[in-house]
Amino acid sequence: TQLLEQSPQFLSIQEGENLTVYCNSSSVFSSLQWYRQEPGEGPVLLVTVVTGGEVKKLKRLTFQFGDARKDSSLHITAAQPGDTGLYLCAGVRVGGYQKVTFGTGTKLQVIP
Amino acid sequence: NAGVMQNPRHLVRRRGQEARLRCSPMKGHSHVYWYRQLPEEGLKFMVYLQKENIIDESGMPKERFSAEFPKEGPSILRIQQVVRGDSAAYFCASSPTRDSQAFFGQGTRLTVV
Numbered sequence: 001t002q003l004l005e006q007s008p009q010f011l012s013i014q015e016g017e018n019l020t021v022y023c024n025s026s027s028v029f030s031s032l033q034w035y036r037q038e039p040g041e042g043p044v045l046l047v048t049v050v051t052g053g054e055v056k057k058l059k060r061l062t063f064q065f066g067d068a069r070k071d072s073s074l075h076i077t078a079a080q081p082g083d084t085g086l087y088l089c090a091g092v093r094v095g096g097y098q099k100v101t102f103g104t105g106t107k108l109q110v111i112p
Numbered sequence: 113n114a115g116v117m118q119n120p121r122h123l124v125r126r127r128g129q130e131a132r133l134r135c136s137p138m139k140g141h142s143h144v145y146w147y148r149q150l151p152e153e154g155l156k157f158m159v160y161l162q163k164e165n166i167i168d169e170s171g172m173p174k175e176r177f178s179a180e181f182p183k184e185g186p187s188i189l190r191i192q193q194v195v196r197g198d199s200a201a202y203f204c205a206s207s208p209t210r211d212s213q214a215f216f217g218q219g220t221r222l223t224v225v
Contacts (some may be wrong), residue, residue, distance in 0.1 A: 041156070042116075042203050042216035087155070098145065098207050098214040099168060102155040 003027075013079055013108040021074045021106045023089035026084045029101075030094040032072045033067055037086040049061035053104055114138070116206050116217035124223045125194045131218045133189040135208030144187045145214055146179060149201040161187060162210075192225045 004025045013019055023032070031050045035043035049057050049065035049072060056063045060083075062075040066089055089103040116134040125131050128171050137144050146158040148171075160168040161181035172179065176194075181187040191198055205214035 029177075040221075042205075042218045044216070045213065048213065090155075096141070097160060097167070097210045098155055098205070098212070099160055100145075100147075100155075101157070101170070102147075104154050 004089055004101055006087075006089060006103040006106050009104065010104060010107045010109075012111065015080060015110055015112050016078050019076050019079060019108070021076075021087055021089075021108075022071070023103050024071045024075065026070065027091070028069050028094060030069075030096075031053050032069070032090045033090045033092065033100065034072070035088040035090060037088060043088055064108055072077035075109075079108075081110045083103055084108055084110050088111060116141075116204055118204050118217035120196055120220060121218065122221050122223070124225060126225055127139075127195055128193050130142050130193050130221055131198070131203075133191075133202050133222070133225075134186040135204030135217060137208070138208075138215060140207045141206035141215075143207045143210060143214070144181050145187050145207075146187075147203045147205065149203065149219075151200065155203065155218040158189075169194040170198070180201075180215045193223075194222075196224050197220060199224045 007022045031048050034046045037043040047063045052067045052069045054065045060077045062085045064073050087106045090100040116118045118198045119134050141148045142163045144161045157171040159172050159179045164183050176192045178190045201219045201220045202215050207214040
C-alpha cells in the first residue's frame with residue numbers, strides 16, 4: 001500500500017505568517033498533486049509536479065517535488081484567511097491512469 | 113462546459129436500505145473514478161471505470177458495493193443494505209483520457225441512520 005503522510009495535521013496561524021506543509025512517502029510516484037478542499041466541497045487541484053526537484057509557484061504558494069519523487073512540500077507566504085482549508089497531497093502511480101493516492105491531509109486555519 | 117455533477121448532494125438512508133449515487137462526468141470525459149472520504153479520514157480510491165467497463169475495483173469493499181458506467185447515462189455507485197459505517201462523502205472524478213487530469217465533483221454526503 002502506498003501511503004502519503006502529511007505534516008502537520010492541523011495548523012492555526014495568524015494572517016501574514018508563513019507556513020510549510022510536508023508530504024512524505026516511501027514510494028515513488030510519477031507525479032504528485034496538491035489539492036485544496038473546502039468544507040462540503042470536492043477537492044480542487046492546485047498544481048501537479050512531475051520532475052524530481054521541480055519547483056512551481058502559484059502566487060503566494062510554492063510547491064516542490066523531492067529529487068527522488070517520494071516527497072513534496074507546500075510553502076505559503078503571508079497567509080490570508082482565504083487560504084483556510086484542507087490541503088491534500090496526492091500521488092499518481094508510475095505508468096498508470098489517474099488513480100490517486102491521497103495524503104492524510106493538513107487542516108489550515110488562518111486567523112484574521 | 114459544466115463540471116462533474118453528482119447527485120444527490122445529500123442522501124439519508126436507514127440501515128438496510130439501498131443507496132444509489134449518480135455521477136455525470138464532464139462533457140467528453142469517458143473515464144470515471146469514485147473515491148470515499150470517511151469522517152476525519154482521507155480520500156480513498158474505490159473504483160475506476162471507462163465506458164461500460166470496470167478497469168480497477170481494487171478499492172471497492174467486496175460485498176454490498178457495485179459500480180457501473182453505462183454507454184448512456186451517468187455512472188452509478190450502488191450500496192446495498194447500508195450500514196452506519198457507510199456514512200461518508202463519496203466523490204466522483206472524471207477525465208477525458210486515461211492519463212489526463214481528473215476533475216472532482218462536489219460529492220454526495222451519505223448519512224445512514
